[in-house]
Amino acid sequence: MALLETSKHSQGSVLGSVNPDLASERQTASFCVEKLTALLDGGAEQTRIRRAVGDVAFLLHRVFMRSISVLGSDKQVAKWIPLATQHRLIGSYAQTELGHGTYLQGLETTAVFDTATQEFILNTPKISAMKWWPGDMGRSATHTVVFAQLYIHGKCYGIHPFIVQIRSLQDHSLCPGITAGDIGPKMNFEHTDNGYLLLKNVRVPRENMLSKFCEVRPDGTYVRQGSQKINYFTMTAVRISLISDEVLTALMKACTIATRYSVVRRQSKLKPGEQEAKILDYQTQQEKLLPQLAAAYAFHFTNDYLQELFNRGYREIQKKNFDMLPELHALSSGFKAVITQHCTAGVEICLRACGGHGYSLLSGLPSLYTKILASCIYEGENTILLLQTARFLIKCFMAASAGQPVPPSVTYLAAVKHGKCPAKNKVDFLSPDIYTEAYQHVAIRLTSSTAAKLQDLIQSGVKKYDAWNQCTVQLVQAAKAHCHYIAVKNFAETVEKLETKAGIQKIMKHLCDLFALHGIFSNSGAFLHDGYTSAAQMDMVTASYLDLLAVIRKDAVPLVDAFDFTDQSLNSALGSYDGQVYQRLYEWAQKSPTNQMSPAYERYLKPLLHNTLSKL
Numbered sequence: 001m002a003l004l005e006t007s008k009h010s011q012g013s014v015l016g017s018v019n020p021d022l023a024s025e026r027q028t029a030s031f032c033v034e035k036l037t038a039l040l041d042g043g044a045e046q047t048r049i050r051r052a053v054g055d056v057a058f059l060l061h062r063v064f065m066r067s068i069s070v071l072g073s074d075k076q077v078a079k080w081i082p083l084a085t086q087h088r089l090i091g092s093y094a095q096t097e098l099g100h101g102t103y104l105q106g107l108e109t110t111a112v113f114d115t116a117t118q119e120f121i122l123n124t125p126k127i128s129a130m131k132w133w134p135g136d137m138g139r140s141a142t143h144t145v146v147f148a149q150l151y152i153h154g155k156c157y158g159i160h161p162f163i164v165q166i167r168s169l170q171d172h173s174l175c176p177g178i179t180a181g182d183i184g185p186k187m188n189f190e191h192t193d194n195g196y197l198l199l200k201n202v203r204v205p206r207e208n209m210l211s212k213f214c215e216v217r218p219d220g221t222y223v224r225q226g227s228q229k230i231n232y233f234t235m236t237a238v239r240i241s242l243i244s245d246e247v248l249t250a251l252m253k254a255c256t257i258a259t260r261y262s263v264v265r266r267q268s269k270l271k272p273g274e275q276e277a278k279i280l281d282y283q284t285q286q287e288k289l290l291p292q293l294a295a296a297y298a299f300h301f302t303n304d305y306l307q308e309l310f311n312r313g314y315r316e317i318q319k320k321n322f323d324m325l326p327e328l329h330a331l332s333s334g335f336k337a338v339i340t341q342h343c344t345a346g347v348e349i350c351l352r353a354c355g356g357h358g359y360s361l362l363s364g365l366p367s368l369y370t371k372i373l374a375s376c377i378y379e380g381e382n383t384i385l386l387l388q389t390a391r392f393l394i395k396c397f398m399a400a401s402a403g404q405p406v407p408p409s410v411t412y413l414a415a416v417k418h419g420k421c422p423a424k425n426k427v428d429f430l431s432p433d434i435y436t437e438a439y440q441h442v443a444i445r446l447t448s449s450t451a452a453k454l455q456d457l458i459q460s461g462v463k464k465y466d467a468w469n470q471c472t473v474q475l476v477q478a479a480k481a482h483c484h485y486i487a488v489k490n491f492a493e494t495v496e497k498l499e500t501k502a503g504i505q506k507i508m509k510h511l512c513d514l515f516a517l518h519g520i521f522s523n524s525g526a527f528l529h530d531g532y533t534s535a536a537q538m539d540m541v542t543a544s545y546l547d548l549l550a551v552i553r554k555d556a557v558p559l560v561d562a563f564d565f566t567d568q569s570l571n572s573a574l575g576s577y578d579g580q581v582y583q584r585l586y587e588w589a590q591k592s593p594t595n596q597m598s599p600a601y602e603r604y605l606k607p608l609l610h611n612t613l614s615k616l
């Protein structure tokens with residue numbers, strides 16, 4: 001959809017004036033918006049740079065580059081990264097096949113080492129082996145990282161990454177042995193030509209297998225450092241980066257659009273005799289939007305935590321110390337699933353909260369939704385990833401129960417479970433200690449009870465794989481509870497360290513409280529299950545939760561303004577900074593292709609009408 005009539009900066013208005021209902025919301029901010037923007041960017045200098053550079057559009061090229069930077073030898077990085085950075089090639093990441101996306105051990109593409117020629121011969125031996133989905137493969141990519149089963153002297157060494165050129169750098173024609181094309185229409189993801197790839201005896205030099213951790217020597221000797229899963233490390237890296245770059249941004253944009261619209265849109269009479277109310281003054285509208293806003297901030301800080309953990313783990317891996325890999329895999333998998341799921345649901349809630357205009361493509365919300373939905377599937381389908389987290393939790397719970405050391409994020413599994421929630425009144429539930437302990441209690445309960453069920457099944461004679469399958473629904477619940485506990489704990493600890501001036505800490509405390517209480521309110525069964533909280537205490541949670549909505553409502557617009565999106569990046573007639581919604585809807589509708597002269601009248605309506613007229 002063409003961008004029309006939008007201001008280039010988040011504080012401007014091409015229509016000359018800001019809607020007064022929206023302007024008034026900006027007069028009463030309880031905190032400094034510019035300082036909150038700087039906090040989100042990591043400092044005022046980063047804000048300046050971001051504003052200067054704008055929203056840099058990232059091709060899937062980054063996943064290609066990520067693979068090489070994390071799995072390539074220094075020599076391979078030195079050769080390929082500059083070519084990719086200067087766009088002297090366009091890269092793609094070819095792992096998923098028509099027959100396999102999740103089960104990587106089942107991938108069927110082969111790479112056979114030919115010691116005579118020092119080459120790998122790559123094939124997709126059957127239709128199910130065809131690479132299917134790789135982004136930019138359909139028309140754009142010239143090179144790709146192909147994940148294939150490595151064979152040396154007839155022995156299979158599992159999945160390894162190989163750089164393969166698929167199109168000519170001279171005329172973009174397909175290279176010998178390569179068949180490639182586009183996989184056809186999708187729900188969205190229109191910015192990427194996801195494609196298919198068949199390989200028939202495609203030869204690549206030995207140097208093209210990414211070999212930071214795994215290497216094939218000229219005589220065919222195979223050498224590996226670390227776990228064989230190290231070749232899965234790109235996915236771990238991308239799972240963390242996509243959260244911030246793709247998914248959180250979508251939720252923040254949706255919150256910006258829906259919140260600004262909700263103070264411009266007046267509908268129905270809240271107070272008899274007065275003008276129609278701003279829809280954000282309705283408690284139900286607040287209950288739709290404000291928990292999503294709180295989640296956006298919560299997951300922003302979760303992402304900081306994950307990124308710090310990744311950087312620390314990656315430095316250790318660079319030193320060939322792989323000890324942090326299991327925890328990194330478990331947390332990146334769990335949070336990729338939890339955050340994509342929550343943000344997808346949150347964008348849909350924002351869309352529906354805008355009524356009919358939310359359903360218009362001119363709102364920008366439908367395309368945000370249909371695009372973010374894919375994040376629950378790509379880079380690891382969410383259920384699968386939660387089961388990976390659960391696998392780690394069960395292993396650590398058993399180790400902790402045996403008194404063995406466990407990684408920092410799961411030391412709580414050895415904590416003594418508290419019998420009852422100590423809260424005496426609704427104010428107690430605004431204490432991070434109280435609600436963090438509640439989340440910890442639920443996480444321990446779900447992991448320990450599922451571990452016990454698993455053990456009972458196995459001891460009763462059920463095969464281990466069957467017992468595991470019979471526990472997977474509860475394992476997914478345990479993994480989600482673990483991630484929610486970490487997210488709440490991290491948000492509370494982050495708020496504790498914030499500067500008190502400029503009102504930032506106070507508003508962030510309100511959002512942290514709302515994020516935590518929304519989780520208890522909307523999943524009360526988990527907290528009531530074993531009597532940890534009582535029904536009376538759940539009433540206190542409800543009271544504090546609803547009180548918070550009214551408190552945060554006053555700062556809703558400054559809180560989304562702090563995300564600092566330009567009108568251009570929002571691309572929404574409902575969410576522009578000046579709030580001139582009706583003018584933009586009308587202008588943009590008039591310029592829509594659906595209002596250009598259509599052949600439908602001459603071809604269909606005119607004959608129909610004339611035919612009907614002639615019979616009257």
Ligand SMILES: CCCCCCC/C=C/C(=O)SCCNC(=O)CCNC(=O)[C@H](O)C(C)(C)COP(=O)(O)OP(=O)(O)OC[C@H]1O[C@@H](n2cnc3c(N)ncnc32)[C@H](O)[C@@H]1OP(=O)(O)O
Binds near residue numbers: 241242381
């Ligand atoms: C920011 C840019 C925007 C993005 C745009 C979209 C781009 C999209 C790209 C893609 O979609 S690329 C393709 C993504 N595909 C996947 O994510 C595949 C998902 N499947 C898997 O990761 C694996 O098949 C599996 C589900 C993890 C299972 O693997 P496997 O069967 O080999 O292992 P298990 O038996 O389950 O576990 C064995 C052992 O290995 C450990 N492990 C598994 N994965 C990892 C990992 N990534 N890192 C470290 N360790 C890993 C696992 O924990 C087990 O350890 P133990 O418990 O045995 O100690």
Ligand SMILES: Cc1cc2nc3c(=O)[nH]c(=O)nc-3n(C[C@H](O)[C@H](O)[C@H](O)COP(=O)(O)OP(=O)(O)OC[C@H]3O[C@@H](n4cnc5c(N)ncnc54)[C@H](O)[C@@H]3O)c2cc1C
Binds near residue numbers: 093096377
């Ligand atoms: C927009 C988009 C972009 C993509 N880009 C790329 C790319 O650039 N490169 C690339 O290589 N791939 C890419 N993919 C592919 C993506 O990674 C896979 O679709 C994803 O990994 C899921 O695998 P699958 O499609 O085989 O689903 P499946 O694994 O077949 O999942 C189908 C269902 O089966 C369930 N299931 C599967 N296994 C189990 C199990 N063991 N236990 C319980 N339930 C199970 C799943 O939970 C799910 O409900 C992209 C996909 C999309 C949608």
